[in-house]
């Protein structure tokens with residue numbers, strides 16, 4: 001069958017039509033347990049009542065007026081983000097609102113270039129990283145195979161091995177480098193956690209050389225790793241932080257936070273966005289952040305994450321579990337294809353994905369219950385034992401859905 005869609009993804013043949021909390025329902029009435037959250041987006045679960053009512057009220061009031069006018073919500077949401085970057089203590093930083101993670105990183109890269117000044121425009125990022133799909137963020141993304149078809153990419157990006165401080169020190173030439181851009185945990189790269197102390201050492205190196213430390217917390221931020229931001233586990237403060245995925249609990253909204261002194265180099269006309277920070281997006285962000293604080297989602301992620309990691313690590317076919325909080329990667333035994341596990345799990349009613357060939361990522365809503373975690377682990381146990389045996393899973397048959405051709409995500 002031909003499609004009118006560009007083939008940038010290879011979607012699994014399931015059409016979800018509704019969701020509540022950690023559950024999804026497809027167009028044939030089947031129920032699924034969502035342990036992906038739309039790639040770490042719906043942290044409060046689907047159809048969260050506080051977000052749903054805030055967004056629906058806003059729809060009836062005002063959707064959009066542009067950034068040529070003041071906005072009743074933007075100060076409020078920016079100050080909430082600032083306080084969370086400060087782990088409860090306001091930092092008096094500044095926020096630029098965008099619509100997607102890549103755009104938040106574009107803002108960070110432009111800000112770093114302007115702050116660095118002419119000639120000092122390079123950005124050093126890590127191999128295995130993911131920072132977005134625009135031309136600049138694609139070049140920042142440390143996956144050379146993804147660059148190749150789109151050359152030439154914007155100049156001024158270099159990559160070093162993730163977690164290797166010596167490599168970072170060798171690349172961070174203060175006469176040319178404006179910023180070091182890192183994920184605190186590489187999400188798309190397969191939930192890779194750097195050695196303890198890496199971010200703190202990167203912070204010290206950047207301080208020593210007058211280079212900005214930009215942390216991409218698009219996937220790790222807003223409680224997912226058990227802290228409001230993953231860098232807080234290392235007791236450091238970056239110069240710039242980008243936030244997106246979970247910020248609107250599914251409504252597209254993103255932010256680039258910077259300390260005031262860095263942000264001050266943006267003046268009117270330097271950057272902008274038609275939709276960035278519009279009322280609809282910010283109504284979702286405000287309700288999401290307010291609810292996240294009320295629920296103390298970092299502690300939920302810590303508690304559920306510790307239990308889930310321990311249960312998954314004990315499963316047959318799982319070599320190790322990486323990650324923190326509720327951003328976990330189950331590293332599978334040699335010979336088990338993560339895409340096959342994802343496909344069979346979906347057929348058995350569990351939504352997960354495979355960022356790499358041997359890793360199954362678990363990123364359920366942060367409000368997931370212990371019972372839902374047990375249910376997911378039971379499905380994984382059954383799928384792993386049948387994939388391990390190379391046989392059809394009883395759980396798959398019980399759920400009554402055929403296998404999709406490819407369980408891997410489009411990334």
Ligand SMILES: *Cc1c(COP(=O)(O)O)cnc(C)c1O
Pocket residue numbers: 099100101102103105130131132133183187188216217218219220244245
């Ligand atoms: C998802 C992601 C992005 C890109 O976000 P988009 O909204 O898809 O542009 C950038 N960085 C990280 C770490 C991500 O996980």
